[in-house]
Amino acid sequence: MDFSDVFKQSNQLVRISPDGKYMATCVQYRLVVRDLSTLQILQLYTCLDQISYMEWSSDSLFILCAMYKRGLVQVWSLEQPDWHCKIDEGSIGLVSSRWSPDGRHILNTTEFHLRITVWSLCSKAVSYIKYPKACDKGLNFSRDGHYMALAERRECKDYVSIFVCDNWHLLRHFVTETEDLAGLEWSSSGCVLAVWDSCLEVSGLRHREFTLFLDFVETPACVSPQYKLLLYSLDGRLLSTYSAYDWSLGIKSVCWSPSSQFLAVGSYDEKVRVLNHITWKKIVQFEHPATLDDTKATVYKEVERRPARSSEEISLHNITAGSALFSTNSKYEICPPPVQIPAVEPDPDRANPVVGVSALAFSADSRYLATKNDNMANTVWVWDMQKLRLEAVLTQASGVRCFQWNPRCARLALCTGNANLYMWSPGGCVSVQVPSEGQFHVLSLSWHHTGDCLILLGKEQLCLCYLDTNKQHS
Structure with missing residues (x-):
């Protein structure tokens, strides 16, 4: 694995272009576009207010920036930096904005969901959906x-x-x-x-x-x-x-x-x-039982450990079913049954008690299904859809915030809000600490469409993780 430098971002507004060549990042009211291969800045745009939402067009030629508080949408062109478009919804307000699949129409939803306005960038025509x-x-x-x-x-x-x-x-x-x-x-x-x-x-x-x-x-x-x-x-x-x-x-x-x-x-x-x-x-x-008695699934448990030698290399290529690969501050251990899964009993006296399956994700080949049961917030369950049984259980030291499958293979990445990146594959699990000078806590993550790169998002920073160690990135 290889990690990039840390860059600034706001509101976790970081998007890879559909063609995979560029990365757009919002920093307050500024929009920064970088070449993903070199991470050099290509374009820098200034919006009229702090950006609430950002999205690439399907052909990677335009970027939409929405400012919901002011009811404004600005559109920038990557090929023609001097060209720009502004859409003002006025007093009717704005709660949502998004591209149509053709990348030439913008759908704005007004406050109180009174209507959806369809704006055409080509003909400048406007239509309404009530x-x-x-x-x-x-x-x-x-x-x-x-x-x-x-x-x-x-x-x-x-x-x-x-x-x-x-x-x-x-x-x-x-x-x-x-x-x-x-x-x-x-x-x-x-x-x-x-x-x-x-x-x-x-x-x-x-x-x-x-x-x-x-x-x-x-x-x-x-x-x-x-x-x-x-x-x-x-x-x-x-x-x-x-x-x-x-x-x-x-x-x-x-x-x-x-x-x-x-x-x-x-x-x-x-x-x-x-x-x-x-x-x-x-x-x-x-x-999602609280106790796993007689199970064929492999149960991985994250445990903290003392800092390891700085020269130790961690690679996904040497994962085995019985290995306990680790970062400098945590590792996975395989637990034999019976295993008790940490669970929190929902409090019915509180509004909206935490209970039920809130997160589902299929692997790219539809072979595996990953799930999260909210009152077992520290655990991710992986099910085999061919054998129709539980394949693996990952019990983390803290609550799972996000998990996502590699778009090209059966590899699951997850984060828990600390400085670690976790991955599971049919071969095993790995925990890797994100190297940074300051405190970088991974709050969310997303894959590049090639499956070779991960975007790791913190509160106000981002970092890229490259799985191909043969390539050197700045």
Whole structure:
């Protein structure tokens, strides 16, 4: 492994261009564009206010910078530094801004989700989409960029509108069988749209009701069930409906596999249910037990250790199933069963108690599924989708903040908010300390699309980690 120097950044606004050649970084109101191979500054832009959001266009020619507090969007050109565009939403405000797949239209969502404004950089035309629903995952583009699905709320009912992104023509508009639509997402193939219902607010349940839910006892009849997952075709036909149980706390996370063969659903009952793409029925259910008695999975536990010799080299290439590779301040140990997984009992007296599967991620080849159960915040679970069983358990010394698969191979990177970078592969685990002069705590991370480089983000800094040690980077 090799690490770059540390650079400044704000609000973790660091993006690699889609072509993989450039890195854009926001530092307060400045936008810095670097050549990723040399890390030299190519362009430096100054915005009108502190940047809230930043995004590359699909062809890597333009960069969008949104300033939500002022209702402004500025667009910069990488090829023509003197050219720029400013969009002012005025008094109607701005809460979200993003590129369309063609990289020539910008979609701005106004305050209170009154409408979505579509701005064209080519023709300067403006069009409006009314009634967007105020939910975090209410807008989603298909992977090929041909279609956009939008959740809408009209006359106290949920609708979905499907648009053709080439000309923003409305292809389909249909009502959904949801009480309160919480999100939607296209399959990787773009042929199926998953729509799921929201669950009741945990804070709205009484102590006894929430306790009964955790103990798998029937909830009072006054609490209506909210667990519902709906699968729609491109023409709006309802393909299937899935509901795991009639509890009032339902779906917490949804994730498609890259092959579109699996749809993983994380729930508040601490279980993951995986549906197949043929019958849309459950093929396996993964649980997160507090005690692993007789398991074939390898359980890795992070332990602290004394500083090692500075000359020690750490490489992913010599990982073996029985090894305990370590950084200068921590290492992994393999624990034989039985193993007790650290867990925190949810407090039903507090609003929104921490419980349920909140994070799901498939490996690039759809072979493995990584999950995180919130009341086991220090643990990442890795499941084998071919054998349909638990493959590995990673128990960290502190809470897992982020994990992400390498886009080219089965290698999982994760961070816990300290100075270490952790990785798992079918061969084993490794813990590496990020070298820096000051305190650099890894709060988030993301892979380069080649899988050869990782971007590590701290509170106000960033660092690049190169896995190819044959290349020298400044």
